[in-house]
Amino acid sequence: MRFALYAGMQLIVSCALAQDASTPISFVTRAARASEVVKQIASTAHVDLQVSPQLQDEVLVIAVKDQPLSAVMARIATVTSGQWKQEGSTYRLIADQAVRTQEERADLAKRIATVKKAISERVTGERKALEAMAKLQAKATADKSKTKGAKVDTKKAEVQAPPDGPDETGDMSMNYISSEEMAITHLLVGLDPSVLARMNPGDRLVFSSNPTQTQRTMGPDASEIINGFIMKHNEEVAKLPAGADSEMDSSGMDPQQLESMKRMMKMRTSKIGVVAKALLIVRKSQGFGMANEVEMRLYDSKGGVIFSADSGLNLGSSPNGMFTTDTSSGTDDAGPQKPKTPPTGKTPVEYSDDSKALNAAFKGVGSGNFKLNLSPELRRKMYAPDKFDPLSFDQTDNILAVAKAAGKPLVANISDEWGSGDFEIGPSSANSTVESVMADLESAKTEREVKDSDFEVVMPAEPVHSRAIRLNRSALANLLHAAELKGVPSLDDQVEFATQTSDESSGTVAIAYIVMFVPGGLMDAISGNSNRPMLRFYGHLPPEARATLAQGGKLAFANLTPGQRDELDRMTYGADAKLMVDDGQHPYDPNQPVWMQFLSTQMTSQDYREEPTEIAPNGVPPAGYVELHVTKESFASPQGIDSPVMGMLGMLGPDEMAMFTMMKDQKGSGSEQLDAILPTLGKLKIGDRSVMHFTFHVANQVVVHQLLRDQRFPDNALVVSANTLPSDFQKQIAARVEALKKSPFGAMGSMFSNEVIHP
Numbered sequence: 209m210r211f212a213l214y215a216g217m218q219l220i221v222s223c224a225l226a227q228d229a230s231t232p233i234s235f236v237t238r239a240a241r242a243s244e245v246v247k248q249i250a251s252t253a254h255v256d257l258q259v260s261p262q263l264q265d266e267v268l269v270i271a272v273k274d275q276p277l278s279a280v281m282a283r284i285a286t287v288t289s290g291q292w293k294q295e296g297s298t299y300r301l302i303a304d305q306a307v308r309t310q311e312e313r314a315d316l317a318k319r320i321a322t323v324k325k326a327i328s329e330r331v332t333g334e335r336k337a338l339e340a341m342a343k344l345q346a347k348a349t350a351d352k353s354k355t356k357g358a359k360v361d362t363k364k365a366e367v368q369a370p371p372d373g374p375d376e377t378g379d380m381s382m383n384y385i386s387s388e389e390m391a392i393t394h395l396l397v398g399l400d401p402s403v404l405a406r407m408n409p410g411d412r413l414v415f416s417s418n419p420t421q422t423q424r425t426m427g428p429d430a431s432e433i434i435n436g437f438i439m440k441h442n443e444e445v446a447k448l449p450a451g452a453d454s455e456m457d458s459s460g461m462d463p464q465q466l467e468s469m470k471r472m473m474k475m476r477t478s479k480i481g482v483v484a485k486a487l488l489i490v491r492k493s494q495g496f497g498m499a500n501e502v503e504m505r506l507y508d509s510k511g512g513v514i515f516s517a518d519s520g521l522n523l524g525s526s527p528n529g530m531f532t533t534d535t536s537s538g539t540d541d542a543g544p545q546k547p548k549t550p551p552t553g554k555t556p557v558e559y560s561d562d563s564k565a566l567n568a569a570f571k572g573v574g575s576g577n578f579k580l581n582l583s584p585e586l587r588r589k590m591y592a593p594d595k596f597d598p599l600s601f602d603q604t605d606n607i608l609a610v611a612k613a614a615g616k617p618l619v620a621n622i623s624d625e626w627g628s629g630d631f632e633i634g635p636s637s638a639n640s641t642v643e644s645v646m647a648d649l650e651s652a653k654t655e656r657e658v659k660d661s662d663f664e665v666v667m668p669a670e671p672v673h674s675r676a677i678r679l680n681r682s683a684l685a686n687l688l689h690a691a692e693l694k695g696v697p698s699l700d701d702q703v704e705f706a707t708q709t710s711d712e713s714s715g716t717v718a719i720a721y722i723v724m725f726v727p728g729g730l731m732d733a734i735s736g737n738s739n740r741p742m743l744r745f746y747g748h749l750p751p752e753a754r755a756t757l758a759q760g761g762k763l764a765f766a767n768l769t770p771g772q773r774d775e776l777d778r779m780t781y782g783a784d785a786k787l788m789v790d791d792g793q794h795p796y797d798p799n800q801p802v803w804m805q806f807l808s809t810q811m812t813s814q815d816y817r818e819e820p821t822e823i824a825p826n827g828v829p830p831a832g833y834v835e836l837h838v839t840k841e842s843f844a845s846p847q848g849i850d851s852p853v854m855g856m857l858g859m860l861g862p863d864e865m866a867m868f869t870m871m872k873d874q875k876g877s878g879s880e881q882l883d884a885i886l887p888t889l890g891k892l893k894i895g896d897r898s899v900m901h902f903t904f905h906v907a908n909q910v911v912v913h914q915l916l917r918d919q920r921f922p923d924n925a926l927v928v929s930a931n932t933l934p935s936d937f938q939k940q941i942a943a944r945v946e947a948l949k950k951s952p953f954g955a956m957g958s959m960f961s962n963e964v965i966h967p
Contacts, residue, residue, distance in 0.1 A: 229255065229278040229299075235270055238560075239599035239622055241681065242266040242288060246301060253277045256298040263288050263301055265678050267599050267624075269607050272617040279662070283619035286658060287667035308672075315672040319405035326500075326521050327401070330393040333384040341385065387444060388517035391437035392504050395488045396521070398427015404521075407492045407500075409712055410741075412783045415488040420825030422781065426488060434486050434506070441515070442479045471814065475515045484509040487819070490521070491783040501783075511816035555642040557609040562586055563601045591692060591725065594685040598717040603627045606645045607655075611664040613642045620666035623674040624716040626654040676712050683708035684718055691726045696845060696859060696895060699746070699918035706743035714740070727845055727858025741782065742902065742914040745775035757836035757902075766830035773828065776904065779912055780820050780828055787818045790911045823907045837901045842937040843919055844892035847927060859919060860889075861897060862937070866944035889930050894937065895921040 233253050237245055243264035250257035255277065266288045272280055284301065285291050289311060291304040383389055399415060403424070407413065416423040417430055489503040500521040508514045559567070569581050582590065589596035599622050606627065611618035649657050649666065658665035668674035683705050690701040697705075709718070722729035746754075748771045753763055768776065779785055816822040843861040860868060868889075897919040904912040926934065933941070 229281065230276050232274045233277050233280065234273045237270050238604040239267050239269050239597040242268050245270060258298055258300045260300060260302045262303045263290050267597060267622050269604050269620040269622060270618060271608055271611055275617050280619060283663050283665050286665060287619060287621035289671050311671050315670065316405060320401050322523050323401040323404045326523050327396050329522065330384065331397065334390055334393055337384040387437055387440040388504060389519060391433055392502055392517065392519045394433045395426065395430060395504065398429050404490060409492055410778060410782050412489065412491045412781060412785065414821045417486040420821055422821040422825055422827065430486065434483065438480045438483065445477060445479050448477055480506065480515055482509065493783045507816060513813050513815060516813065553643050555613065557605055557640050557642055557645065559605045562589065563605050566601055591688050592685055593721060594681040597681065598721065606640055607666060609642045610645050610649065614664050616664040618664045621668060623654050623668040624677055624679055676710065677716050679713040679716060679718050680709045684721060688721060688725050695893065695921045696727050696919050698920060699916060703743050703747035706740045707747045711740055739914055741775045741778040742916060745772055746916060748772045748775065758838065762833040762835050765828055765832040776828055779904065779914060780824065780906060785820060785912065787820055787823065787906060787910055787912055789817050789909055791909050817910050823910050828906060832905050834902055834904045839899045841897050841899060841940050842934065843895050843897045845895060846889045847891045847893050862940035862944040865941045866948050870945065870948060891927050892930060893921060894926045894928065894934060895919055
């Protein structure tokens with residue numbers, strides 16, 4: 209009896225819920241997090257709707273009028289790769305694991321196809337270049353037979369290559385058939401493309417002729433390819449004139465850089481002897497563009513590097529490539545759509561007042577006008593990306609305009625990459641037309657339309673990638689709030705942002721906000737000071753470990769937590785890792801300018817000790833340790849400048865002040881153009897900075913250097929002009945200027961005048 213009564217009540221509840229779900233609703237929202245949008249829809253429809261944590265950060269745009277709630281819910285599930293699960297009186301949006309598994313398989317297949325295409329392009333380029341060279345040699349032979357008695361330099365004809373670009377012999381660059389490029393191409397052909405396809409930004413893979421535990425095996429033809437390269441290289445070297453290795457411009461180089469350059473030139477101009485081991489290293493860096501770099505490196509029997517060559521692997525402008533596969537489920541979508549004919553016309557998009565104001569604020573920025581005019585109300589919204597989504601401006605207007613033109617209700621999920629480029633600071637879609645937005649959707653590069661006869665349904669073209677790069681809006685809001693409240697974010701603020709956001713998400717909509725509102729944000733990212741693995745490593749350190757390091761103590765790797773070891777592995781084996789030999793010949797100077805520290809990591813490797821998979825072949829050794837050296841310096845923050853440039857100049861330490869001063873002091877014909885793109889600093893607020901130099905001792909005489917900066921404004925911070933800086937700050941700047949003059953940057957003076965800056 210109880211069971212029958214319970215079953216009857218459940219049936220009544222289910223029927224009531226079904227009736228509620230069929231209730232028509234009218235609802236419009238600009239881009240906002242799925243958790244907030246669904247909450248508002250629930251309030252409108254008087255139905256209990258909730259979103260699981262896995263889907264709460266998807267960004268939705270919805271515009272419906274008198275549509276059944278069930279129809280709207282179905283499209284929300286489609287664009288988020290989710291499904292609605294009934295739990296009593298609640299409908300909960302959860303991930304559809306079957307759909308997402310299919311998406312992940314399609315994503316991997318896409319990546320594999322992109323890798324295969326990139327390698328195939330190298331193979332095709334090599335073939336066409338060889339054909340072009342054969343035509344060139346045939347032409348030289350024909351010309352020789354026609355010229356009776358004339359002396360022809362056939363040796364020159366054999367090695368001379370036509371210029372890059374189209375010509376009568378072909379349209380491919382001769383770079384494809386340099387001996388090292390051909391060797392790298394053939395080695396790439398022998399690799400499993402699925403292994404390369406699984407690489408993510410920050411990954412580094414090492415393929416070896418004799419692999420250690422942290423290396424992978426090269427292809428089956430690797431020995432033959434490398435031996436063929438050595439033979440060809442030695443033949444080329446034999447044809448070089450005497451003294452070819454000395455033909456280099458060494459101006460502006462310090463002794464260490466000069467030594468590295470000489471070593472590289474010697475590799476190019478010397479015959480290769482017996483090779484004991486060969487490596488092929490593939491990196492996927494986390495910087496702008498996320499390029500894939502490939503290096504071939506050869507070692508002798510003592511572990512010395514006797515040859516190395518760098519190349520690249522073009523995998524398109526996004527980590528997953530530029531082609532898409534339709535894997536969505538839901539309403540009427542059953543597979544890939546055929547491209548439509550792009551509509552013609554120039555129907556303007558109707559932008560909101562906020563979007564128009566934001567676009568107007570960015571007009572002229574970058575051409576000498578550094579003023580960013582934001583109304584107090586718009587500025588308030590920009591500082592609250594958790595409440596006013598970064599995609600709620602131009603991107604929302606664009607997608608609403610498409611739905612209006614189609615005359616359909618809209619349900620859309622927008623990727624953080626849509627409508628923003630890698631290097632763009634502000635809105636990128638000002639003056640867009642409805643037709644251009646439609647064409648963008650039809651190209652399915654970032655967003656795509658889902659086939660639906662009743663709704664305009666739009667979702668990310670690459671849903672797996674879109675989820676990976678989704679920025680944590682709350683973390684960004686906290687960083688902006690800290691910058692606004694304190695004038696500059698502290699190290700703890702930077703750590704919090706790094707630990708709550710993925711590396712992939714930092715290159716999308718976050719850039720515009722950080723450049724505009726976080727002093728020094730972009731300069732910090734470009735210079736590498738905000739090393740995210742290092743920030744996370746530091747964030748994982750308990751107070752007692754931080755105190756031990758600050759007091760000069762050592763922290764053993766054996767005592768690290770799993771989270772700390774993961775970040776240490778990234779710093780040691782990752783794409784941006786650089787091991788340095790600390791043998792006393794080139795001592796590390798913690799006070800050297802940041803750009804000098806960066807240049808020191810670009811040196812050509814000398815021996816196996818600088819290769820992490822060789823010196824630490826079984827993982828980071830527990831016997832290693834980290835220690836800390838802290839230096840103090842001042843920094844200046846220009847006041848009263850509301851400009852994207854503040855993202856680069858918002859925190860001017862001695863390094864930045866030295867560079868800025870040098871550029872402002874340039875004289876000559878080009879100095880006017882330089883002055884036009886540099887703002888006037890005006891009043892400067894002086895702060896204190898602790899520069900934390902971490903040294904990770906990976907092996908005997910082998911270290912990894914990392915740097916973090918913690919800055920703050922004291923309660924009684926001085927506000928001065930550029931020519932009345934505190935004396936200790938002036939001394940710090942003067943020391944950096946002298947170092948700058950001795951560095952390659954010292955030659956910058958010749959760009960704008962006939963005068964070269966001398967030490």
